[in-house]
Amino acid sequence: MAKDIEISNSESKFLLEALRQNYRLDGRLFDQFRDVEVTFGNEYGDVTVKMGDTRVHCRISCQISQPYEDRPFEGLFLISTENSPMAGPQFENGNNTDEDEILCARIIEKAVRRSGALDIEGLCIVAGSKCWAVRADVHFLNCDGGFIDASCIAVMAGLIHFKKPDITVHGEQVIIHPIEEREPTPLGILHIPICVTFSFFNPKETEENIKGESNEEITVIDATLKEELLRDGVLTVTLNKNREVVQVSKAGGLPMDALSLMSCCHKAYSITEKVTDQIVQAVKEDYKSRNKYSELLSSENAR
């Protein structure tokens, strides 16, 4: 059993009192998302996301595989999220059965894979026999809260950035062109889901929350580790730029009403919009720095 982080009574009292007076420890506003920093590595699909002190690395890879028998026209897509003590000693090595870790893995899975963010039909090479199996490996490097948000951004940025080797098909025969020989092709991204996590704090008694007239629960966006340890409830909403709700996850915790859920979604939308633009921009800039001579090499040209 991994050891827990000890939080003293003074700390929890102070944090809650500060929230009552509209302060957060790191000086952010309640509905302010941390600044996201996306950096790409040398290879396609190698991305590191930094939000405050939280750091997540994601690596996309692919290989030829056989599709499932019930879905012969679809490729395979797998996300693996593994916690290690590198992110913090509270995480046990190879222990994927912890409640928080399962929740985290499932939310990312639901946000990216089940929502159909990746066009898996485009991964099919020969129906029923050959397809691409795309794999996203998420590594948590440093934990300061917001793992779900950061890893969702990392996986999506990685998928947009990744390119798979080009192929030519002659009947049953498939030729894979190495990256050195022919420029690889990008994946088909249908939409970009972005997770935003809300943390709830109850400044009063539990009774006040259930029977009380007024809503005094405090909602903060993108909690840090300390806030995460002391929160009473958590909500993760995933939206995309098309104003669609991809998923909502509110597993227990502080009871909340529908109106505050709606206002959370509205707040999340503005963040989604901003972060989506930032990812697309970052990928564009990275491609630009890679292809300095792309204009000369372009074979399509205006007549």
Next chain:
Amino acid sequence: MQPQTVVVLPGDKLPLSPSSSQSALTLGPGIYCNPQTHEIIPTQAGIAHITHPKPHRTQLYVDYDSKRYIPCVGDLVIGCIVGTQGGDSYRVSLSNFSNDVSLPYMAFPNASKKNRPTLVKGDLVYAKVASAEKELEATLECLDPGFGILEDGMVLDCPLRFARMLLFEGDDKQKKEGTSSLLRLLARHTKFEIAIGINGKIWIKCDTVSDTLACYRIVLECCKSPVSQYDSIVKRHFKEVAKVVEE
């Protein structure tokens, strides 16, 4: 003899003058004496201080930075009560993920079998390390005035070197009165109580939440900044906190 300071790496040869080989050596942190060969080598990377407080006496230690605390006798530490043990002592955590230490009920002023201290789980205590054997669990004591429970306020983690600097800065007689340390800078803006634990924990309490918060952010930022910037950091954070109050 002049005190010497030199940067060393683990395993380096220490620049001990031949005369010091005859004088009594006192080994401090970061220095290791091989029990078989009696060879003295540094085991940490940092600045080695070789001083001669008296003739025929040499002190040796390496000033290195770390974040993990290892208890030593006489250290002033801030701990968090995590439970009781065997009905006669508290279990205290000095830093996350390290071994707990024990604080006996009898190590409080005026304690007796019938008169027990009333600390609960999650309370913060300021205490002194009473014993710290390498192979045994360390024990704390709160016997002198000033030790005991720290109520309210806020506690933060910092590198050990920073806590040492903050605690022993006043002891350094070579420093002139005019040099402004962090605590003096803070005192210009607000009234505060502070407890500094050598285990890298600092507890601060002011009259208002906003002032405590400003102090909290200042100390956290000062951990990573050079001394010359302290003044501007202090000013900036107090200004920021005041702005939110106005809104």
